[in-house]
Amino acid sequence: MTSETITLTTGHVTAALALPHGVRPAAAAATVDRLLPGGWSTSPTAPAGDGPWLLVEVTQGPPGVEAVDATTVRLRLTRRGAASATLGYATYTALERARQQQQLTTVHASAVCAPHGQAVLVLGNKGAGKTSTVLALAARGWTHLGDDLVVLGEREGAVTVLPGKRTAAVRPADPALGDAPKPVVELRPLRGAPAPLGRIVRVTVHSRVTEARLIPATPFSGNEYLRLHENLARYISGIPTPLDGIAEAPYGPVWPLDTPACARWRSHLISLLEGRRFDYLYAPDPERAADLITEAAEVPPS
Structure with a gap:
């Protein structure tokens, strides 16, 4: 052909x-x-x-x-x-x-850049509050680096965050609208260049959380290692991508693209992430989550 x-x-x-x-x-x-x-x-x-x-x-x-x-x-x-x-x-x-x-590598995460120039990577399960947290930080003067999908890179042994998806689908605050299409907004301001990674936060934002708190996540538990391995590998081997659209029954095998060399580099990248400030964050609402991240970022990480 x-x-x-x-x-x-x-x-x-x-x-x-x-x-x-x-x-x-x-x-x-x-x-x-x-x-x-x-x-x-x-x-x-x-x-x-x-x-x-x-x-x-x-x-x-x-x-x-x-x-x-x-x-x-x-x-x-x-x-x-x-x-x-x-x-x-x-x-x-x-x-x-x-x-x-x-x-x-592509990761399922959101990211923002603090006023002092270092990036905060925001991890969390679907619906955990990543988007609402970074939107609250942007309202405080932080700069977006991408929502839901961003790219991590390594440069001379340091982790950088490259600009990710420049739109956000905002979950309605009213639970009754949970099945409605989420409005899509442009992220502003959006940083156009990579930023050095300063810290990582895995968020859980839920109204049932009674006390907002940050808990150190390092050294990593076995479960955290598994979650990070899955996240870093999902776009090369973990999540099927439909090849014939969504109008018909999607067909998407797990693609045979991974290599031992790529897997070794991802493991190395996880060791670099463990060397950064990494916390679990629990908060009843996005504003309090943003408060905790802002307070923790007042002194830039070394």
Whole structure:
């Protein structure tokens, strides 16, 4: 099948994207650019250099993925999937290995930058209060680094936080509206450059919490190690990405993209995280959670 090669930039890495003639990425760019860390954009010329290369094949058969070699991932998408936002999400996931080979990894987290310039990584389960906490911090003068998805990197043995998803889906305060679509807001102000990681907070914000408190999370428990391993690996091997959209029954196998070298680097990254200030935070509401983080950040971590 003939194809044309263009440049794809997403998640802070650049690759060559080979698309069959007649397939245009405009729908993906328009839909997912704000929803993925580092955005999602293409240019009509092929990148110079040797890779990483990403080959996308559109077929009428069952969608799938194949890691051909160290620099090539071949996707099989239906024509409908390749002409939709599915192309954006699938290529982002396919490039996670390239990120990790460059000592970057996507994490399920939110992040903000304190006035003194260091980043706070906010972890937590779905619905734990990550978004509401970082919005409360931004109202206090902190700068957003991304909500729900951000990218961690390593530079000369130090952890940095790269800008993540630049929108936030805000959960309604009224429990009766829990099933309603969450309004999406732009994060402002949003930092456009990486920031050094100062501390990590795993939040639990719930009205049943009677006392707001910070509890040191280090040294890590076995459960914390498992949670961090799952988080750092989920976009390379842990979460299926639907390859044929959501209009039909989504099909998304766990992709065979992981390598022993990537796994070793993620373990190394966890050891670096354990060396930073890491707390469990419990608070009855986002304002009190933001108060505790602000108080803890008054003296920048060493």
